[in-house]
Amino acid sequence: xxxxxxxxxxxxxxxxxxxxxxxxxxxxxxxxxxxxxxxxxxxxxxxxxxxxxxxxxxxxxxxxxxxxxxxxxxxxxxxxxxxxxxxxxxxxxxxxxxxxxxxxxxxxxxxxxxxxxxxxxxxxxxxxxxxxxxxxxxxxxxxxxxxxxxxxxxxxxxxxxxxxxxxxxxxxxxxxxxxxxxxxxxxxxxxxxxxxxxxxxxxxxxxxxxxxxxxxxxxxxxxxxxxxxxxxxxxxxxxxxxxxxxxxxxxxxxxxxxxxxxxxxxxxxxxxxxxxxxxxxxxxxxxxxxxxxxxxxxxxxxxxxxxxxxxxxxxxxxxxxxxxxxxxxxxxxxxxxxxxxxxxxxxxxxxxxxxxxxxxxxxxxx
Amino acid sequence: xxxxxxxxxxxxxxxxxxxxxxxxxxxxxxxxxxxxxxxxxxxxxxxxxxxxxxxxxxxxxxxxxxxxxxxxxxxxxxxxxxxxxxxxxxxxxxxxxxxxxxxxxxxxxxxxxxxxxxxxxxxxxx
Numbered sequence: 001x002x003x004x005x006x007x008x009x010x011x012x013x014x015x016x017x018x019x020x021x022x023x024x025x026x027x028x029x030x031x032x033x034x035x036x037x038x039x040x041x042x043x044x045x046x047x048x049x050x051x052x053x054x055x056x057x058x059x060x061x062x063x064x065x066x067x068x069x070x071x072x073x074x075x076x077x078x079x080x081x082x083x084x085x086x087x088x089x090x091x092x093x094x095x096x097x098x099x100x101x102x103x104x105x106x107x108x109x110x111x112x113x114x115x116x117x118x119x120x121x122x123x124x125x126x127x128x129x130x131x132x133x134x135x136x137x138x139x140x141x142x143x144x145x146x147x148x149x150x151x152x153x154x155x156x157x158x159x160x161x162x163x164x165x166x167x168x169x170x171x172x173x174x175x176x177x178x179x180x181x182x183x184x185x186x187x188x189x190x191x192x193x194x195x196x197x198x199x200x201x202x203x204x205x206x207x208x209x210x211x212x213x214x215x216x217x218x219x220x221x222x223x224x225x226x227x228x229x230x231x232x233x234x235x236x237x238x239x240x241x242x243x244x245x246x247x248x249x250x251x252x253x254x255x256x257x258x259x260x261x262x263x264x265x266x267x268x269x270x271x272x273x274x275x276x277x278x279x280x281x282x283x284x285x286x287x288x289x290x291x292x293x294x295x296x297x298x299x300x301x302x303x304x305x306x307x308x309x310x311x312x313x314x315x316x317x318x319x320x321x322x323x324x325x326x327x328x329x330x331x332x333x334x335x336x337x338x339x340x341x342x343x344x345x346x347x348x349x350x351x352x353x354x355x356x357x358x359x360x361x362x363x364x365x366x
Numbered sequence: 367x368x369x370x371x372x373x374x375x376x377x378x379x380x381x382x383x384x385x386x387x388x389x390x391x392x393x394x395x396x397x398x399x400x401x402x403x404x405x406x407x408x409x410x411x412x413x414x415x416x417x418x419x420x421x422x423x424x425x426x427x428x429x430x431x432x433x434x435x436x437x438x439x440x441x442x443x444x445x446x447x448x449x450x451x452x453x454x455x456x457x458x459x460x461x462x463x464x465x466x467x468x469x470x471x472x473x474x475x476x477x478x479x480x481x482x483x484x485x486x487x488x489x490x491x492x
Contacts, residue, residue: 037427038402229401229428295405297425319404319427326405348423348430 009054010146010207018225026118028055031227040230041321044193045362047222048152050214051231053192053199054207057121057142059114059128065135066110072269073131074104075253075262081106086173086190089261090253091116091124092271096278098247098256100124103190105175113141113186117243131270146207150214151197151226151234153364158218159198163187167198181213192231194238195364233318239289239329239360245300245315246287246329252278255331257287257359285312286337289359290345292317292326294352298345304330305344305351311336314345322362332356367391367460373476374485375436380460381479388437388476391464392424392455395489401426403452408433408444408466415441415468417475422465424455433465437475443467 006029015022020031031052033040043049061070070078076089083106091099100120105113116124125140132138150159156167165178165187175188186201202210215223232242241247246256252275253262262275278284292298297319304312317328336343339358344351367389372380378396382389397403405425415421415435422433444466448454455463470476480488 032428033401036402233427295407297405297430299430319425321427 007055009052010204011052011054011211014208014211015052015225020225020227023228025228026055028118030055031225033227033229034225037227037229037233038321040224040226041233043222043224044152044195044226044230044234045322046153048150048154048158048197048218049193049224049226049230050211050218051149051151051226052147052211053149053231054146054204055118056147057116057118057124057140058145058201059116059121059125060139060141061112061114061128061132061136062110063136064110065133066112069131069133069136070104070112071267073128075269075271075275076104077263077266078104078106079266083108084175086175086188090258091127092253092269092275093249094271094274096252096271096274097249098243098251098253099127099249101241101243101247105186105188119244144203145201146204148200148202148207148211148214149191149193149197150200150218150223151191151193152195152223154218154221154223155195155197158214158221158223159187161217162213172196181210183210185210192240193234194240194360194362195234232316233321236316236318236328237320237322237360237362241287242316251331254278254283255285255287283334285331286334287315287329288332288337288356289329289361290327290343290354291357292328292345292352292354293342296347296350296352297326298328298347298352298354303346304332304336304354305346306336311343320361327357327361329359367464369460370482372460373479373481374488375434375479376488377434377436378489379434379436381437381476383470383476386470386473387442388439388468388470389464390435390437390466390468392433392459393485394459396431397456397459397463400424400431401428403455406448406452406455406465408448409441411441411444413441415439417472435468436479437468437470437472439468439471441466442469
């Protein structure tokens with residue numbers, strides 16, 4: 001059932017050996033699950049999971065003008081980003097809507113690494129390169145990296161056994177260059193699951209040895225390989241946006257409740273003018289969390305209704321393995337976005353009752 | 367249910383004849399493809415169904431899948447256990463995870479279905 005036109009990560013053989021069920025995703029052949037989405041999800045919440053996210057793209061931006069360039073390209077404050085720190089930001093159109101969401105890693109004053117969604121690598125790279133001034137070099141370095149995500153409460157203790165880099169001092173959204181299992185790696189305290197954890201950027205040739213070393217080191221502490229299925233249910237419980245679902249070219253950071261990623265007081269950036277105007281005009285739609293009050297799952301694309309007609313659309317929906325109920329996120333008309341509002345969702349011609357609830361659905365115990 | 371004694375549809379349902387009534391469910395292959403089942407919607411007892419009709423849905427974390435009947439008749443019983451324990455479909459799709467019992471109106475329809483050997487070949491090459 002594999003599709004020959006899709007790219008394979010350096011861990012392809014390891015996935016097959018682990019019983020991974022491979023599916024096409026954003027031009028890649030990726031494991032959607034191994035033992036099962038629920039099991040893998042619960043392992044990440046209670047112990048740890050290991051994900052292959054090598055499909056993500058990396059773009060290196062370097063040069064004396066790199067900081068000023070990224071400041072003019074993205075809405076978050078790059079000047080405030082210290083070396084060895086990461087922040088979450090966006091590429092926006094002139095209309096202030098999402099071309100992509102991304103992480104920016106600052107390695108030094110003049111060296112940045114941008115991590116972008118797999119489906120958007122080529123178009124992001126073209127957009128960034130097109131806007132770059134002469135004193136900035138932009139390179140698509142996606143082929144230089146495999147990316148492993150070790151996520152869950154046991155992540156630090158498992159990883160610490162394999163690296164001399166002291167992990168405890170690395171704060172959330174901090175990173176170091178070091179070695180893991182004798183192989184050079186960027187060790188980043190980031191993730192997409194709502195748990196503590198690390199993302200490890202390594203050379204493709206080192207990926208499989210590292211994958212095996214991590215599973216061997218973590219097996220007795222409950223570490224299991226986890227697929228894209230669990231990645232999606234985990235990020236959804238944590239209310240983290242996914243490009244193509246919550247974020248797209250019709251959506252601004254205001255709509256998506258990502259106001260904190262936009263700094264209007266640190267110079268001009270692409271989309272700023274439109275965002276200022278949009279703020280003054282008031283919200284057009286609001287991203288909300290909802291729980292289904294009936295039996296069934298309201299998935300992406302389902303229409304939402306009030307008594308007088310359509311009020312919005314579901315962007316992501318699933319059955320939550322942690323809360324054991326159907327939930328999701330939706331864009332609703334602003335007057336419907338209050339916590340506790342009851343509405344209906346059309347699921348294959350049947351109306352399911354739903355209620356707006358507070359996000360995130362899940363927050364890890366601190 | 368003994369898998370050797372069941373008849374199978376291309377939609378991956380099994381049918382097992384007991385007198386004039388057929389028990390049906392989804393196959394091991396189908397439950398494995400679907401993953402962990404979390405909701406099951408079944409027809410009401412007394413519903414008249416025709417071969418090819420959609421009679422319910424099975425939802426897993428990953429996807430929703432329609433249940434079709436390959437036989438015509440009247441639904442005489444549905445598996446109420448699945449309301450609270452939908453995971454029975456994963457654990458025992460040919461036993462405790464059965465879906466419905468249908469009183470046949472056209473028993474010859476069963477002859478159109480695959481036997482166990484044919485179904486094994488179908489899933490191997492399908």
